[in-house]
Amino acid sequence: MTITPRLTTENLDYVFSIAGRIISESSDRLPASNGEAYSARLLLNELRNYCDETSEETFTTHLKVGTYLLKILCILLIISAVIFKIAETNGYVAPVCICTVLSILIFSVFSYKFFFDGKGLDMFFPKRMSVNIFAKRFAHSQPQNRVVLVARADAPKRQRFFLFKTNLTTVLLALCVLGNSFTFCSCIMYLFAGAPENNGTFSFLSSVSLLFSVIYLLSALLVNPFKAASGLSSSIIPAATLVAIMKQMHENNFRYNQTEFCCLIVGSEYSNHAGAYAFASKYKRIFRDMPTVFIPLEELTTSRHLAIFFKDGSGNEGSNDTANIVSDACESLSIKAHKESTIVGTSSFTPFTVHHFASCSLGTSKKHINKCFSLKDTLSNVSRKTIFDAANILMETTNYYDNSRLI
Secondary structure, eight states: OOOOOOOOHHHHHHHHHHHHHHHHHOOOOOTTSHHHHHHHHHHHHHHTTTOSEEEEEEEEEETTHHHHHHHHHHHHHHHHHHHHHHHHHHTOSHHHHHHHHHHHHHHHHHIIIIITOOOTTGGGSOEEEEEEEEEEEOOSSSOOEEEEEEEESSOOEEETTOOSOTHHHHHHHHHHHHHHHHHHHHHHHHHHTTOOTTOHHHHHHHHHHHHTHHHHHHHHHHEEEEEEOOOIIIIIHHHHHHHHHHHHHHHTTOOOSSEEEEEEEESOTTTTTHHHHHHHHHHHHHGGGSOEEEEEBOOOSOGGGEEEEEEOTTSOBOOHHHHHHHHHHHHHTTOOEEEEEOSSSOOTTHHHHHTTOEEOEEEEOGGGOOOTTSTTOSGGGOOHHHHHHHHHHHHHHHHHHHHHTTO
16 A cells, blocks of 8 residues: 555644635635635635646536525415414315415425425526636546545525524424424314314314424524625635645655546535536536546544445435445544434535445534534634544545555
């Protein structure tokens, strides 16, 4: 096995330097915003110093589709619960039929957009241009593999009433689905019972359905569509870490023997992985020249609970072989990282998997992410060991791929 460089103390400091510049110069980095573009180009200018080729690639995305669509669905859930309560009190049939159909429609749209990244509804929302940054270091000889490390340039939208963990979002969404299912089942039972007026059982069911409106309202107000969180642990630190890896390679004059080593900084990742989908769609034919692996770097908060993600909540599976190689690299470095599935929705590796690339993600376990939307997500709270471990895992994983072609 080739001995790969390890991230030095100086380049750990470099990660913090880059992160500090991004925070101070482009704090508001919503998808497709000027702040996102500024941070992406700042990273591009750094990568130009350490890579053989760099490029800036624009693409079109639709702004705030997920945020506004979720708010619309929550409002419809409230309307559905109110209609059901009024209809049950007066013994109406037609409004309950409307509630039943509305429940099916809400669940279908929610699943289509948030579990499967559906794009059919995007056309109803405004367009903006965003940018991807792509850089590569050539192999020492004729390349036989390509490894692409991925991070993001934008930041998540701010949560208005953050409590303790980002799991609050998952809990609220799960309760919304539960409430919608409860209303649907109650409506079906009410119709089969002959739409009785002021029946005690259905009065109770409609009241419980109406109580879920509190959850729907909290979900609608949770995300602020106009302000971004810092995104430090979820985008700035991962992106700066990838640049530091390229800098380390350059300073050591190191190249993998037969592996083209690439860095991709995607834009509008928090707009349903728009940048990743745009890049994967464009390069699915261009990258047929050799086996290509994508490894996105997820949120980094603690190295004690690193995880390898290769399944998402929509049923998409990443590459189990890639996950095993990352796991082997972790073991060789004596770093613990277990395999984990994303519980809800899609993951950072999903756009590449959908376009038939081998891919899995590396980052902090979803059970231990608690900084992304928190006021504690500051540079002073960033773990140097987390950055050091993540960088070395990515370089060692690439080393495994490089040597697999030499056996």
